Amino acid sequence: RARTIAIANQKGGVGKTTTAVNLATALAAIGRRVAVVDLDPQGNASTGLGAARSARGVTVYEILLGEADFAAAAVATAIPALSLVPSSPDLAGAELELSTRPRREFLLEAAVAGAAASFDDVLIDCPPSLNLLTINALVAADRVLVPLQCEFYALEGVAQLMRTIERVQRGLNPRLGLEGIVLTMYDRRNNLCESVAADVRGHFGSRVYDTVIPRNVRVSEAPSHGLPVLIYDHRCPGAQAYMQLAAELLRRRGEG
Amino acid sequence: RARTIAIANQKGGVGKTTTAVNLATALAAIGRRVAVVDLDPQGNASTGLGAARSARGVTVYEILLGEADFAAAAVATAIPALSLVPSSPDLAGAELELSTRPRREFLLEAAVAGAAASFDDVLIDCPPSLNLLTINALVAADRVLVPLQCEFYALEGVAQLMRTIERVQRGLNPRLGLEGIVLTMYDRRNNLCESVAADVRGHFGSRVYDTVIPRNVRVSEAPSHGLPVLIYDHRCPGAQAYMQLAAELLRRRGEG
Ligand SMILES: Nc1ncnc2c1ncn2[C@@H]1O[C@H](COP(=O)(O)OP(=O)(O)OP(=O)(O)O)[C@@H](O)[C@H]1O
Ligand SMILES: Nc1ncnc2c1ncn2[C@@H]1O[C@H](COP(=O)(O)OP(=O)(O)OP(=O)(O)O)[C@@H](O)[C@H]1O
Numbered sequence: 059r060a061r062t063i064a065i066a067n068q069k070g071g072v073g074k075t076t077t078a079v080n081l082a083t084a085l086a087a088i089g090r091r092v093a094v095v096d097l098d099p100q101g102n103a104s105t106g107l108g109a110a111r112s113a114r115g116v117t118v119y120e121i122l123l124g125e126a127d128f129a130a131a132a133v134a135t136a137i138p139a140l141s142l143v144p145s146s147p148d149l150a151g152a153e154l155e156l157s158t159r160p161r162r163e164f165l166l167e168a169a170v171a172g173a174a175a176s177f178d179d180v181l182i183d184c185p186p187s188l189n190l191l192t193i194n195a196l197v198a199a200d201r202v203l204v205p206l207q208c209e210f211y212a213l214e215g216v217a218q219l220m221r222t223i224e225r226v227q228r229g230l231n232p233r234l235g236l237e238g239i240v241l242t243m244y245d246r247r248n249n250l251c252e253s254v255a256a257d258v259r260g261h262f263g264s265r266v267y268d269t270v271i272p273r274n275v276r277v278s279e280a281p282s283h284g285l286p287v288l289i290y291d292h293r294c295p296g297a298q299a300y301m302q303l304a305a306e307l308l309r310r311r312g313e314g
Numbered sequence: 315r316a317r318t319i320a321i322a323n324q325k326g327g328v329g330k331t332t333t334a335v336n337l338a339t340a341l342a343a344i345g346r347r348v349a350v351v352d353l354d355p356q357g358n359a360s361t362g363l364g365a366a367r368s369a370r371g372v373t374v375y376e377i378l379l380g381e382a383d384f385a386a387a388a389v390a391t392a393i394p395a396l397s398l399v400p401s402s403p404d405l406a407g408a409e410l411e412l413s414t415r416p417r418r419e420f421l422l423e424a425a426v427a428g429a430a431a432s433f434d435d436v437l438i439d440c441p442p443s444l445n446l447l448t449i450n451a452l453v454a455a456d457r458v459l460v461p462l463q464c465e466f467y468a469l470e471g472v473a474q475l476m477r478t479i480e481r482v483q484r485g486l487n488p489r490l491g492l493e494g495i496v497l498t499m500y501d502r503r504n505n506l507c508e509s510v511a512a513d514v515r516g517h518f519g520s521r522v523y524d525t526v527i528p529r530n531v532r533v534s535e536a537p538s539h540g541l542p543v544l545i546y547d548h549r550c551p552g553a554q555a556y557m558q559l560a561a562e563l564l565r566r567r568g569e570g
């Protein structure tokens with residue numbers, strides 16, 4: 059089985075897509091064969107990896123319908139050893155459409171199991187919701203990585219997210235574990251950031267990564283060039299932080 | 315009928331809740347009787363208006379089920395003339411649960427029609443999705459206000475949002491109009507912001523408010539005190555901008 063990480067948080071705008079795209083790029087740079095699955099109808103991860111909207115042939119939507127397998131949907135990106143299973147706007151209607159299918163929570167899991175032949179790591183970018191798409195990601199995954207913006211509203215949703223993860227662990231996917239919580243858009247000058255970060259570390263302890271992703275404008279510029287920030291400007295603080303995150307992730311697994 | 319505005323954008327973290335809470339407060343400060351409907355399972359608008367999670371009795375969920383009317387769910391807030399219809403975590407399952415009901419897109423509309431007796435304005439805070447909850451808000455509303463963060467990924471989703479609005483206008487709610495687009499978290503020092511803002515104004519022209527909401531840390535501190543920023547720190551740039559937004563909104567309607 060490829061190691062599969064769902065990148066999830068129902069709070070919007072906390073850095074899920076940015077983490078999926080850049081952590082995947084860092085893992086590929088270290089020599090692992092990586093695929094990003096864009097499970098968000100917005101399709102931001104697909105854009106961030108340079109896949110133009112018009113060029114998205116077979117997508118994750120066809121995988122959920124059982125009409126295509128992982129290999130058919132995975133396309134190369136400008137980054138060697140990094141592939142993408144692109145999003146589709148049709149995902150917006152998937153909740154209602156797939157809700158009556160048998161084993162509706164396992165539609166992605168079967169396809170991801172088939173990815174092991176060609177990939178070491180699969181990262182799934184989730185939409186900002188705890189809907190059927192995110193549940194499919196949690197069922198298909200071995201681990202959940204939770205990007206957490208250091209803001210008060212973002213803190214509020216963490217308990218609901220942890221309850222959902224526990225529910226999936228108890229029922230649909232007993233092997234699911236928490237990879238960790240990564241603090242994003244961290245601004246040292248902002249007292250609120252410091253106090254939210256202290257709260258989170260106090261509550262979750264070692265489940266919070268040491269690596270913190272700083273707020274860095276180069277990170278938000280990169281997607282407009284269809285590039286991960288690691289390629290757009292590898293010297294900037296954001297790119298450096300994502301490389302450290304990849305190293306810490308592998309270290310925590312005992313592979314660093 | 316009370317004037318009903320849906321505050322919607324499927325992109326996460328663009329300032330929907332912050333705009334709903336603070337625009338509502340500014341309208342109440344000018345003397346209008348206002349209600350905020352929190353249609354997001356995260357319940358951030360409820361928290362931002364000081365409604366503790368344990369104190370949320372009858373919620374918008376009971377309204378959607380037809381078990382309660384608007385008046386039964388609306389509770390007072392610390393702000394005179396501003397009421398809240400609180401969220402419920404049960405909204406997370408509402409998509410699947412309500413999808414089989416007849417007239418599933420009109421569940422909120424009937425209740426909002428009953429709000430006119432007590433309110434001049436109703437503002438609906440939407441979740442980061444184009445799901446059945448957001449569709450219910452677009453059907454219940456007269457106008458849609460679109461908060462737009464000046465970031466590349468946020469720009470990407472606007473076309474999809476406009477298509478959804480047009481589809482609702484053609485079918486479910488012909489009276490729905492675009493109130494306007496408001497630029498949020500604007501940082502003058504950030505070139506990306508300037509170029510995204512120029513793009514948006516070039517494309518949408520006068521549908522973009524003159525008032526721009528600046529990035530201002532006091533805005534993100536206010537929710538941790540359960541207060542709108544207009545009350546937390548009425549002199550700060552964020553609070554001033556939301557007051558100007560309310561004035562511009564009324565001026566555009568010919569009521570200013
Ligand atoms: N470290 C950072 N520094 C500066 N900007 C950032 C950083 N991380 C993300 N951003 C920007 O913040 C915005 C939100 O990030 P992103 O889109 O990755 O979040 P998300 O959780 O995937 O959002 P959604 O909930 O809509 O899927 C984007 O415009 C992104 O470019
Ligand atoms: N003008 C501003 N200046 C600084 N911070 C802001 C501003 N507006 C909003 N924020 C902060 O940015 C974050 C995102 O804003 P908010 O939660 O209102 O967005 P949203 O669109 O409602 O998010 P979601 O998609 O999760 O519902 C919040 O932590 C909020 O406090």
Ligand SMILES: [Mg+2]
Pocket residue numbers: 074075076098102183184185
């Ligand atoms: Mg995203």
Ligand SMILES: [Mg+2]
Pocket residue numbers: 330331332354358439440441
């Ligand atoms: Mg919100």
